[in-house]
Amino acid sequence: MTAKSDRHWYPRYPGDYARKTAHLSLVQHGAYALLMDWYYSNAKPLPDDWVQMHRICKAIAPDEQQAVQTVVQEFFILKDVGWTNERADEEIGKKAKISDLRRDAQAERERIRLKNLASAGAKRGANAPSNAHTTTSTTTLDNTNVLSPPISPKARSExxxxxxxxxxxxxxxxxxxxxxxxxxxxxxxxxxxxxxxxxxxxxxxxxxxxxxxxxxxxxxxxxxxxxxxxxxxxxxxxTKRQSAAPGAPNAWGSQFSALQSATAKILQEGAGGVQNGPPGLSERVLDTSDSLRLTQWRNPGSLAQLPDLSDTAGGQTIDHGPAGPADGGETVL
Known part of the structure; x- marks a missing residue:
């Protein structure tokens, strides 16, 4: 059985409980809960004595006492040691095993700590400088004054x-x-x-x-x-993650598509001048650098007359603005 410090709680699985006790009345549910509380708290079977079990459940009225007896006879088995519950005995056994494992692990950690402490003390004694005038030297290890060396990676990985x-x-x-x-x-x-x-x-x-x-x-x-x-x-x-559908509209993709369309149109017209461009646009030169910039607008006032180029897939439009820089410098798309 488990130590008393482990008996103040026990696992309760609502799904399993609901499936097995759906037919019980409200009074029977209360009797079952009180009986299980006593079972886990004492880590032993219920007594084979109806008077004691009525007292455990505080059952005074006849219908309450009948509810206690109905629950006990349905969910518990009478043995020489008393009324037992198979699921409760299984959970109590698990808790006892876990407690034993924790106790063993704590003892092993303490053993390693003391071993490392003794090893550190031996190394300090071996490395201490010798003194010809000193005949005997005694070193006492005090856990409060000697710091434990770092635990090795091997010990840490256990x-x-x-x-x-x-x-x-x-x-x-x-x-x-x-x-x-x-x-x-x-x-x-x-x-x-x-x-x-x-x-x-x-x-x-x-x-x-x-x-x-x-x-x-x-x-x-x-x-x-x-x-x-x-x-x-x-x-x-x-649930399963939903990935974006191929070809879905994208604001940045649409703007880049419109920029490509504008660049292709300018390349078709030629870098030396515009044959069929809007009135007032005398000349423009394409600089095919990585930034795809249009430079040296000879007649910047005509930029506003360029038609807007729309990307029908994404619904994005390149707005050329009212004009280029006032000093006739660069205009970057």
Whole structure:
């Protein structure tokens, strides 16, 4: 059985509970909840004594006592040790195993710390300068005064079996060290949380993203998922990402298309002069640099008379403006 410090909470799965107890009345639901609270708090079967069970449920009226007996006979099995519940015994066993693993891990960490501490003290003694006038030197290690050396990468990479299970289940395997810290902190901070629940929720989270075909870069890092309590998220909202349809209108693409059309028209007219251009435009020269600039407008006032060139696909129009620069300099499209 688990230690008393672990008995103040137990996992409750609403979906499983609703499926198995949908037929119960309100009074029967209350009796069942009180009986399970007592079962997990004491980590042992219910007593084979109706008077004691009525007292546990505070059942005084005859209909209340009948509700207690109905629930016990349906959901518990009478054995030599009392009335047992298979699911409750299974959860209590899991908690006991987790407690044992945590205790063993803590003992191993302490063993490594003391070993490193002793090794550091031995090295200091070996490297200390010798003194001919000193016959004996005694060094006492005090945990409060000697700093522990950094733990080696090998020791740091030893993760608990529970975390390794979580790591294998989670879909985005990025930042394992931070994920381990977040995992331990989540179990420590949220007393109602269990390794099994995290494993179950991370598995559902992975399956939902796999079904949706979510690219890895859009799945949060495991540390982010744990620190944000994302196990509480509704995963039904994870759906397949919609990519932009080919040929969809794009403002920048439309403007560039219109610019290409204008450049092609100028190239057809010729760089030496405009044969069929609008009245008043005497000459223009095309500079085919990377910026596609039109330079040296001889008659900048005529720029406003150029027809607007529209991109019918994107609905974008190049507006030439009222005129070029007043000093006859560059006009950049």
């Amino acid at each position: 993760y608990s079996p529970e975390f390794e299970q979580f790591w294998q289940t989670y879909p985005n395997k990025t930042g394992k060290g931070n994920a381990n810290k977040a995992y331990l902190n989540a179990l420590k901070t949220h007393k109602e949380l269990t390794h099994e629940f995290l494993l179950d929720r991370s598995g559902q989270f992975a399956a939902a993203h796999k079904a949706a075909g979510t690219p890895g870069q859009y799945i949060p890092h495991p540390a982010t998922w744990l620190n944000g309590c994302r196990w509480e998220d509704d995963i039904s909202g994870i």
